[in-house]
Amino acid sequence: MVIKKREERKDLKKMILLNPGPVCTSERVRNALLRGDMCHREREFSEILDRVRKKILEAFSPNGEFTTAIITGSGTASLEAGVCSSVSEGKKLLVIDNGVYGDRIARIASAYKINKEILKFDWLEQPDIARIEETLSKDEDIEVVAMVHHETTTGLLNPVHRIGEITRRYKRTFLVDSVSGLGGEEIDLVNDNVDICIGSANKCIQGLPGLSFVLIKRAGVDRLRNIPARSLYFNLISQLDEQEQRSECSFTPSVHTFFAFDEALEELLEEGVSNRIKRYRNASGFLRNEFKDLHLRFILPVDLRSNTITGLYLPNNMAYADLHDELKERGFVIYAGQGQLNAKIFRIANMGELSMQDLEEFIKNFKDVINHVETVSS
Ligand SMILES: Cc1ncc(COP(=O)(O)O)c(C=O)c1O
Known part of the structure; x- marks a missing residue:
């Protein structure tokens, strides 16, 4: 029947x-789009930018070890900013790839002609930790290790804590794509030794599509300053400085989506x-x-x-x-x-x-x- x-x-x-984003949002979040027109170079927008950044940090780095840059663009935009801004000239990125989004990290590195090593694993299994450690131990040129937290391809959780423990021991930078993880899965950026973490507004944070962000360990910011810019828009340091020091975005931000993100983050903090x-x-x-x-x-x-x-x-x-x-x-x-x-x-x-x-x-x-x-x- x-x-x-x-x-x-x-x-x-x-x-x-x-579907795993964009997700159903509350009426409160959708209605925030109607707050009105606003110029992004006015004080009112700076206040929203500061507030949204503060809420992201309150949710995911409550003890103040991280800072954040918000990028107007989907999750891939912030992923691209993180990848293209974190590997020094002549150094390498190690990509742990067990799904479409691990592969995307490698594709971003290729687009920027960043030297890389890719460790491919079965999509339905967690990566082989011993192989990762062996690769790191043998190659001092690997500066950054990148992995997806929650592989949306399959719904598989990757072992962030265990990889973070290895990158800490070998003194490498750990970049985590948590676009579909933040707000939905446990992650402790400090304890898990994450240095750079990518998030998006429109998945478990329940905002609208069009904004994403990068969480950056404060202690690692100066290292990023020494890396020559590979992109204008996706230059993490210039985006961060503009937001942190001048409370402005480098380029025209998606102002109305910020209103909705502000509300979604408020809901997240209210819920916990x-x-x-x-x-x-x-x-x-x-x-x-x-x-x-x-x-x-x-x-x-x-x-x-x-x-x-x-x-x-x-x-x-x-x-x-x-x-x-x-x-x-x-x-x-x-x-x-x-x-x-x-x-x-x-x-x-x-x-x-x-x-x-x-x-x-x-x-x-x-x-x-x-x-x-x-x-x-x-
Ligand atoms: C783990 C992960 N990384 C990156 C992305 C890319 O995000 P976007 O489609 O917002 O660019 C997605 C999207 O589903 C994702 O799940």
Whole structure:
């Protein structure tokens, strides 16, 4: 039996986004866009910039060891700023690659002609720590080690703490892409020995797309100053100095998106980062129990799974497009697999402003759709 498609769901405003960003946001965040027009060279914008930077640091570096530069651009913009601004001339970047976003770091390095070493690992496994340590121990030219915290490709958590312990011992800079991690997963930048960390407004922080940021350990800022600029826009040091010393952005920022980010960060601080993480953990726990009851196959073992993405093999005889389209008709947007996993899996993310009722409704509709699609194709 097919349950009646809900007309109201066709209104995009009511779409439940189960993709890993941009996520569903609160009305409060969306309404912030309407605060009015503002010139970014006026005092009012400087106040917002200072406040947003302060809130980012309060959420992710409460003891003051880090500073931050906000970049107008998606997560990749800040990733690019971090990568192109952190490797000295003649030195190397070591990329730990076990997914699409690890690969993206390597592609950024290639675009800037930065010398690099890439250690590729299976997408469904954590990287081999001994191999990483061996590579570092044998190559003194490696100055920066880069890894993704939460590989959005699969929903796999990488061992940030263990790699940070190695980079600290070998005195290298540790750059972490936590675009889909910050706000959703535990990370302690100080204890985990992270030097540079990339984040985005529109995933677990529940802001709108268009802004991202780089957290930089204060003790490492001077080292970055000695690296010749490879980019004008993505020059981390000049962006940082402008924001820190003059309370301005180097270029025209996405002013209205800043309003929304300000509100999203306020919500995050009100909820508390650890409570946000707990909420996501509970949400994915609920979904996973339901998927288990439906005898779906998970792509990752329990201990590697993040709090916010569940990767599942497509049920027999089901094409992703059918599953996606049927669910979209009912108001739920799910996400395809990427790269080598594209034809085999689908992903359900539970980042964003989602209630348990949203998730329960999703499961109800999901059950109906898989029964229906299986019936039609058999
Ligand atoms: C881990 C990770 N890094 C980088 C990015 C790139 O972010 P954006 O698409 O906002 O440029 C993403 C996006 O999903 C991501 O999940």
